[in-house]
Amino acid sequence: MQKTSKALLGLAAAFVMSSALPNLAKADELTLCWAAWDPANALVELSKDFTAKTGTQMKFEFVPWTSYADRFLNELNSHGKLCDLIIGDSQWIGGSAENGHYVKLNDFFDKEGIKMDDFVPATVVGYSEWPKNTPNYWALPAMGDVVGWTYRKDWFEKPELQKEFKAKYGHDLAAPKTYDELKQIAEFFQKREIDGKTVYGASIYTERGSEGITMGVTNVLYDWGFQYDNPKKPYEMEGFVNSADAVKGLEFYKSLYDCCTPPGSSNVYMVESADAFKSGQVAMQMNFAFTWPGLYKDEKVGGDKIGFFPNPAEKAHFAQLGGQGISVVSYSDKRDAALQYIKWFAQPEVQAKWWELGGFSCLNSVVNAPDFTKSQPYAQAFLDSMAIVKDFWAEPSYASLLQAMQKRVHNYVVAGNGTAKEALDGLVKDWSDVFKDDGKI
Amino acid sequence: MTISHSSIVEKAADATARATPASLARHVRGLSDRAIAWLFIAPAITLLLAINIFPLIWAVYLSFTNYRANRPNAPVQGVGFGNYERVLNDPDIWQAMQTTAHFVFWTILLQTVIGFALAYLIDRKFRGHAFWTTIILIPMMLSPAVVGNFWRFLYEPQIGLFAYAVSLVSGIPTSDVQMLGNVSLAPWAIIIVDTWMWTPYVMLICLAGLRSIPDYIYEAAEVDRASPWRQFWSITVPMALPFIMLAVLFRGIENFKMFDMVTLLTGGGPGSVTEVASITLKRAAFESWATGRASAFAIVLFVAVFGLANIYVKALNKVKQR
Numbered sequence: 001m002q003k004t005s006k007a008l009l010g011l012a013a014a015f016v017m018s019s020a021l022p023n024l025a026k027a028d029e030l031t032l033c034w035a036a037w038d039p040a041n042a043l044v045e046l047s048k049d050f051t052a053k054t055g056t057q058m059k060f061e062f063v064p065w066t067s068y069a070d071r072f073l074n075e076l077n078s079h080g081k082l083c084d085l086i087i088g089d090s091q092w093i094g095g096s097a098e099n100g101h102y103v104k105l106n107d108f109f110d111k112e113g114i115k116m117d118d119f120v121p122a123t124v125v126g127y128s129e130w131p132k133n134t135p136n137y138w139a140l141p142a143m144g145d146v147v148g149w150t151y152r153k154d155w156f157e158k159p160e161l162q163k164e165f166k167a168k169y170g171h172d173l174a175a176p177k178t179y180d181e182l183k184q185i186a187e188f189f190q191k192r193e194i195d196g197k198t199v200y201g202a203s204i205y206t207e208r209g210s211e212g213i214t215m216g217v218t219n220v221l222y223d224w225g226f227q228y229d230n231p232k233k234p235y236e237m238e239g240f241v242n243s244a245d246a247v248k249g250l251e252f253y254k255s256l257y258d259c260c261t262p263p264g265s266s267n268v269y270m271v272e273s274a275d276a277f278k279s280g281q282v283a284m285q286m287n288f289a290f291t292w293p294g295l296y297k298d299e300k301v302g303g304d305k306i307g308f309f310p311n312p313a314e315k316a317h318f319a320q321l322g323g324q325g326i327s328v329v330s331y332s333d334k335r336d337a338a339l340q341y342i343k344w345f346a347q348p349e350v351q352a353k354w355w356e357l358g359g360f361s362c363l364n365s366v367v368n369a370p371d372f373t374k375s376q377p378y379a380q381a382f383l384d385s386m387a388i389v390k391d392f393w394a395e396p397s398y399a400s401l402l403q404a405m406q407k408r409v410h411n412y413v414v415a416g417n418g419t420a421k422e423a424l425d426g427l428v429k430d431w432s433d434v435f436k437d438d439g440k441i
Numbered sequence: 442m443t444i445s446h447s448s449i450v451e452k453a454a455d456a457t458a459r460a461t462p463a464s465l466a467r468h469v470r471g472l473s474d475r476a477i478a479w480l481f482i483a484p485a486i487t488l489l490l491a492i493n494i495f496p497l498i499w500a501v502y503l504s505f506t507n508y509r510a511n512r513p514n515a516p517v518q519g520v521g522f523g524n525y526e527r528v529l530n531d532p533d534i535w536q537a538m539q540t541t542a543h544f545v546f547w548t549i550l551l552q553t554v555i556g557f558a559l560a561y562l563i564d565r566k567f568r569g570h571a572f573w574t575t576i577i578l579i580p581m582m583l584s585p586a587v588v589g590n591f592w593r594f595l596y597e598p599q600i601g602l603f604a605y606a607v608s609l610v611s612g613i614p615t616s617d618v619q620m621l622g623n624v625s626l627a628p629w630a631i632i633i634v635d636t637w638m639w640t641p642y643v644m645l646i647c648l649a650g651l652r653s654i655p656d657y658i659y660e661a662a663e664v665d666r667a668s669p670w671r672q673f674w675s676i677t678v679p680m681a682l683p684f685i686m687l688a689v690l691f692r693g694i695e696n697f698k699m700f701d702m703v704t705l706l707t708g709g710g711p712g713s714v715t716e717v718a719s720i721t722l723k724r725a726a727f728e729s730w731a732t733g734r735a736s737a738f739a740i741v742l743f744v745a746v747f748g749l750a751n752i753y754v755k756a757l758n759k760v761k762q763r
């Protein structure tokens with residue numbers, strides 16, 4: 001009898017302990033998942049204030065960009081509990097909302113007085129809303145990002161080059177305002193000898209495997225008049241994706257690739273583009289704004305040697321949106337604590353510090369502050385860029401849509417197969433097939 | 442004093458018997474030899490069923506549905522042979538199969554010819570042959586990720602040694618030697634790397650074949666005054682042929698699944714010229730999450746490899762029996 005009682009007592013104690021342990025963890029620790037890059041390090045620093053204030057330890061799961069989508073979409077699809085909070089890519093919003101991966105934040109925002117009007121409108125649409133342009137929020141804008149350009153200010157300021165450029169093109173050698181100007185500058189620098197080294201015009205995105213060339217090509221296409229679909233009839237793409245203007249835009253991107261990129265630029269994305277700039281190979285570089293703080297700090301090409309400018313204009317003026325919102329994972333056991341983190345992160349003083357540390361805040365009070373443009377050398381370019389952003393499809397099937405575009409545009413721009421018109425006609429067909437599968441057309 | 446092997450086994454058996462609880466021992470004593478054999482094999486078979494057979498059956502089931510792994514809550518509906526029909530009518534998939542066949546053909550041809558030639562040379566047992574064997578084997582000991590990145594830099598037009606060497610020999614400017622960005626050259630860039638990495642593997646198997654040929658056959662041929670050329674074609678090649686065919690089988694199956702090297706070197710580009718079947722499959726399964734269609738594609742690939750391998754193994758057995 002005594003033995004039985006002891007055994008029962010032991011079992012009960014074990015049961016209580018096993019069920020109590022997760023509860024202890026609930027209050028003590030939150031795991032935040034994101035990509036492994038410079039802004040993530042800034043967030044680690046920033047989050048120390050959250051721990052100091054609430055006592056909740058922050059654990060971080062950062063994955064390199066190359067496996068970021070694979071790793072975390074697998075985690076979400078398998079209803080994993082690894083991440084309590086996730087900073088997921090902007091294109092994931094549609095799928096994550098429809099598949100129930102993210103907690104809908106409307107009630108929480110209302111309860112805590114968090115207003116989406118306080119954030120840059122484009123980032124709310126890009127990072128938080130699904131369906132787009134409806135007040136259904138699945139994330140808080142966390143890391144504003146956009147494709148822009150850096151240039152070698154020191155090269156541009158060389159008097160002999162300025163003189164030669166003006167004589168050739170009739171205007172000053174300065175950060176370009178239009179794509180025609182950008183191409184002139186790129187041609188001017190292509191294979192030029194500067195400081196005893198052969199340099200090239202520009203580094204642009206051409207990567208095939210993930211999303212690189214799409215992120216590059218869309219910058220140009222938007223400015224020439226490309227639209228994803230008929231504004232009056234969703235998913236009607238004929239004449240919008242493959243309009244005559246869109247064709248011209250794609251032809252321009254190919255001409256830029258052919259004339260003015262360094263040899264071996266057939267598979268370039270963020271890292272390769274930054275490397276081309278850092279190693280002094282190119283006069284200009286297309287890249288996401290998140291790379292700017294690191295490049296500005298670079299001893300060889302940063303400081304006074306680097307300048308920043310937003311995506312140039314043509315018929316229209318747009319730039320490809322990057323960046324992400326922060327969401328609470330619906331499978332987390334620590335939902336309340338995760339929401340508290342979001343509440344803390346949304347505070348103006350936290351957002352101000354976020355910008356100081358190297359994160360890119362999306363809060364109006366930060367980016368519209370009187371001294372914001374003087375706070376960093378790239379602040380003005382960032383602000384101007386965020387005002388003109390446009391994003392890729394955020395549909396649940398965005399990955400299939402992305403794959404089709406990667407293949408079609410790489411085939412034309414880099415491999416040189418077919419014409420721009422054929423590439424965009426093919427894209428309309430591929431995208432129509434995806435939407436037919438989804439039952440949307 | 443030497444201890445015999447059987448006495449060690451007996452002692453181990455005694456120790457096991459002593460350690461076996463009496464209740465378990467009573468049960469075991471009642472079992473037949475066959476039952477005990479099954480008892481030992483059962484864990485391995487269970488594991489095999491769980492890891493190999495069940496996923497295969499599950500994939501066959503999924504290939505007849507519209508299931509998408511990223512939408513687990515959506516209703517799963519049967520689509521009959523719809524996925525198979527779509528896979529077999531998809532020009533992109535045929536293009537990927539054609540690309541794969543191109544890779545398999547050229548890599549096997551080059552690796553077999555070079556691998557056998559190297560094995561033949563090494564088998565001569567010249568001075569320092571052991572050292573050279575070790576040097577030749579190094580590429581296959583490296584991880585494909587390392588090899589992929591290593592060759593990406595070698596192919597780099599501005600700083601790569603490959604472009605420099607080609608330029609030195611041909612006079613073409615290094616900036617024009619764009620192995621990975623050129624539609625015509627990119628497939629060959631991958632074939633060169635795969636050949637560099639896996640030729641040593643073929644060489645090893647061929648070397649085993651050459652070393653298995655008894656010396657007395659060559660001695661008899663010498664007595665009959667057969668020329669070295671005649672000895673090569675009448676003795677060496679036929680007797681090493683089963684080994685060569687085995688190497689071709691292994692490399693063929695491996696190269697049909699080629700993924701890592703292509704991903705690292707070109708990502709499937711330029712355009713789609715290096716997009717092999719495994720990359721298309723991965724994109725369908727884990728990027729588009731078209732799980733049902735991807736399963737159908739996987740089954741088609743499986744049947745193709747399994748069928749071809751079976752035909753080949755039959756041919757191999759015939760050669761061995763000659």
